[in-house]
Amino acid sequence: MFKIAVIPGDGIGKEVMEATINVLDALNLDFEYTYGDAGDECLEKTGTALPKETLDLIKNSDACLFGAAGETAADVIVKIRQEMKMFANLRPVKSYPNTNSLFKDVDFMIVRENTEGMYIADEEKETEEGAIARRIITRKAEERIIRYAFEYAKANNRKKVTAVHKANVLKKTDGLFKEIFYEVAEEYPDIESEDFYVDATAMYLITNPQSFEVIVTTNLFGDILSDEGAGLVGSLGLIPSANIGEEGALFEPVHGSAPDIAGEKKANPTAMLLSAVMMLRHLNLTDEADKLDAAILKVLDEGKYLTGDLGGSSNTFEMAEAIKNNL
Amino acid sequence: MFKIAVIPGDGIGKEVMEATINVLDALNLDFEYTYGDAGDECLEKTGTALPKETLDLIKNSDACLFGAAGETAADVIVKIRQEMKMFANLRPVKSYPNTNSLFKDVDFMIVRENTEGMYIADEEKETEEGAIARRIITRKAEERIIRYAFEYAKANNRKKVTAVHKANVLKKTDGLFKEIFYEVAEEYPDIESEDFYVDATAMYLITNPQSFEVIVTTNLFGDILSDEGAGLVGSLGLIPSANIGEEGALFEPVHGSAPDIAGEKKANPTAMLLSAVMMLRHLNLTDEADKLDAAILKVLDEGKYLTGDLGGSSNTFEMAEAIKNNL
């Protein structure tokens, strides 16, 4: 039996979560779901966007499914990542059939460092005249994420890892990142290694996206490049993510709470469902993960039950139901 | 008479510069060109990548045409920008016919702050264990660049300015940037204003690039988004840029020295020629700017004399010659 923390959050987070739990139910998993609160509505109700009980719930679960938070997203999700030491943020960028993907054969994994960089919230408002933010790069955290990327490549039969940085300008911080990257790369002689500047990478993602297999990068660059990846494959509604740490793991769509369409059942449930697939794999429920993954692909491939963002006319629950029927 | 500093630099910088000066010659401009050295070869020859004479040359000129620098690019170009207080970096992203542009009607201007942010090179290697970089955002510099963006919009009949930041995470630095943006926006009631997170923008540039008119952002975000823009319109070989300051102005292609094709006359001269167009406009040589701009467009439109990156078989000088013949 696995204990699963379920945090729907705000806006479309609730809809895609409900649809996803519906589908998971059909897999007859030995899951005990416990629901927790976080986000804008929670702030309004309880005075805090991330109550201690919610953090404790995540801590005491085997995995967490997270929907989306609204305006408070940064306070909720960045805090969870840091408190739970979820150091690896995995964001697969993959083109699916019947989507607006610009390319047919894109399939790479972004491995984003999730605990430091510009996300340490170490800022000072000097005077009225200016402010300073600090970007921290430590050997410990970067070595861990780089090794994670190579291990991921090894386990998933990927042939290349690409490090992304701006070491020509950030000579000490990203210089260190690049140095560590090639140190770790030596331990994996069978996997090709290369490095690019973040600006060049932002271009190559468009001009040569098929060349990427695994990208490893620091926190903010991973944030930017994964949204660019979402654009590349046509919709944020298709990109799941995993936040993996020593004390817990959380799975969430890369999209936000989309207040403009919240409650209208228009949201694409795919990213949340693919996040559930990542969770199943994380819990070593490989057969179930494969089954759900195949059902999602089938429904996309058939193109009969698609949400509006994919040019279809099904609602969130109809698309999820179609996936359920294909399990 | 205008004094023009010409710095070809390294690699393809030399070829595209030679081709560009050839074309400019046909415009019968009252220009006095003085050549200066900078970059990798200069470092090898003189022991410094940016000699004081070169900086002085730029200072004593009305404008500078810059080709590209190799490995030393950061030391050369970032230093020139800072020493000369070239606070505005203008990077037009525009789709041209007969290119690999993903879209037909993209046409926006990125106005990148060019003096601070992560580019202040204020880093410390703490211990072996880590390093810190500082990101500085001052009211003075950001207000200046934001006002520049609105003035640009006004002068060029653009209807909207978009601010790009990460104020949900960088609450103090980018919070300040966003605050200043809306303060300045109030002075321009006829121009629409909006703001997005940098990650979302990286996606929108692909999913909705036609919606952008003028983007204003901090230094590193501008660096990343402009290369993404280059990918969008199909080639770095098409993106020029202007670095504008109180004490001088420098015009350079966004591409680098491309050592892999250097000396082979394969480089696309368009970005360098479009940089020259920006220089002509800056010097108020509007007729000449329009003429050169039209000739470049004509050659792209006809599609007979294109370099390899655009699927043609002309070399750098043949394409430039065709442009010259269309003046």
Ligand SMILES: CC(C)[C@H](C(=O)O)[C@@H](O)C(=O)O
């Ligand atoms: C909500 C925000 C703080 C977050 C981030 O920047 O990490 C989001 O953009 C993401 O990518 O998960």
Ligand SMILES: CC(C)[C@H](C(=O)O)[C@@H](O)C(=O)O
């Ligand atoms: C060479 C490098 C330092 C430079 C930058 O990052 O500004 C380049 O990428 C650019 O965009 O002009």
